[in-house]
Structures are given as C-alpha cells and as structure tokens.
Amino acid sequence: DAGVIQSPRHEVTEMGQEVTLRCKPISGHNSLFWYRQTMMRGLELLIYFNNNVPIDDSGMPEDRFSAKMPNASFSTLKIQPSEPRDSAVYFCASRIAGADTQYFGPGTRLTVL
Amino acid sequence: QQPVQSPQAVILREGEDAVINCSSSKALYSVHWYRQKHGEAPIFLMILLKGGEQKGHDKISASFNEKKQQSSLYLTASQLSYSGTYFCGSSNNAGNMLTFGGGTRLMVKP
Numbered sequence: 001d002a003g004v005i006q007s008p009r010h011e012v013t014e015m016g017q018e019v020t021l022r023c024k025p026i027s028g029h030n031s032l033f034w035y036r037q038t039m040m041r042g043l044e045l046l047i048y049f050n051n052n053v054p055i056d057d058s059g060m061p062e063d064r065f066s067a068k069m070p071n072a073s074f075s076t077l078k079i080q081p082s083e084p085r086d087s088a089v090y091f092c093a094s095r096i097a098g099a100d101t102q103y104f105g106p107g108t109r110l111t112v113l
Numbered sequence: 114q115q116p117v118q119s120p121q122a123v124i125l126r127e128g129e130d131a132v133i134n135c136s137s138s139k140a141l142y143s144v145h146w147y148r149q150k151h152g153e154a155p156i157f158l159m160i161l162l163k164g165g166e167q168k169g170h171d172k173i174s175a176s177f178n179e180k181k182q183q184s185s186l187y188l189t190a191s192q193l194s195y196s197g198t199y200f201c202g203s204s205n206n207a208g209n210m211l212t213f214g215g216g217t218r219l220m221v222k223p
Contacts, residue, residue: 056210
C-alpha cells in the first residue's frame, strides 16, 4: 500500500508568492494532520481534519495560512503571501480515527527567498 | 505547551544503553514516541496510554508515569540503526492531538 503522498517534495519561491502544498492520505484514513518543522520551533501541529472537517486550526500561524480538505483523499495547505520565515519542512500525516498511529508523509521542504 | 525532553543530545558507542525523558506540565492522557532520521519523516515507535504502563519491542521500551506526567524511552544495547532524533508527543485527551517535544538527537558510533 502507498503511504502518505506529498507534493512537491521541494519548493523554492520568492517572498510574496503563493505556495500550495498537497497531501494524499493513506486510503481509508479519516484523520489528517498538517505539521511544520523548523530547527527553532521543532515539530508543530498546524491543523487537523476528521472526516474532511477541520477540527482544530489553533496552530495555524496567521491568516496567510489556509488549509482545505475537499474530499477524503486530498488536502492542501496554502500560504499567501509567503514570507522567508515560512521556510520549513511541512509534513502531512494521516490516521484511522480512533487509532494510535499517525503515518507521516515524506514532507515538503519549502524555501522562501 | 510543549513537553520538555532531556537530554537534548546523546552520543553512544554501539552496545551502550540510553534513556530519553519527556516531561509535561499538563495532565497526560497518552504519550507517543517517534524516531526521525535526517531528511526523513518521523516514524511511530509506540504509544503509552495508562499511567505506569510499560511497552517495548526488541531492545526499545518505554514507561509512562501518569502522576509525574512524564515518560521515558529506554534503548538497550544500542545499534547503529538507532541513530536519529527521538520525539515524544503528548496528548491530554482521547482525540490524540499531539504536542511534540523539542527532540533528542541520538548518535550511535561503532
């Protein structure tokens, strides 16, 4: 079975540009999580969805960040406009609701110049 | 609030043991342990749900002291493959939203 799929794997953009990160969770998983990892702040939960519905977005840093999950097999995290401090590795993880294990995708390394 | 991990880094020789601690200022419902190798995604190791519960597989085990709001990860007879950064994630409810600690970087040398 395929694991969590994220695209792109690397993204380099200029300040002010819109960035869209994509995630395909493991089939059958109905919880999806977006994390951001930096050296300074570690691994931070940004938002999570249950059955395509956002449950908690308290970790989203500011209005420049938005996340959607239009169906059970796809989610996006958008940053508009992007800033250099958004540079980080963004992970998507999925899980069967009620189960213990979160399965992480390979991450997207974002660099904002 | 982020759980606190200690030590921040540890270097071992192959075959030596290590303990990584994770403490929270909030009441804990569960503690999850993950290992992340450089440039890769975190991989789930184990979850502890009950106070005093101890779990393990192979030579990696963990304990959870609910009263003290802390968990410890034990690595015995370390192998080169154990190298990586270990994260604890804490949850204070059954929804299992995790807050991760800052990580402990473990390096095992031959």
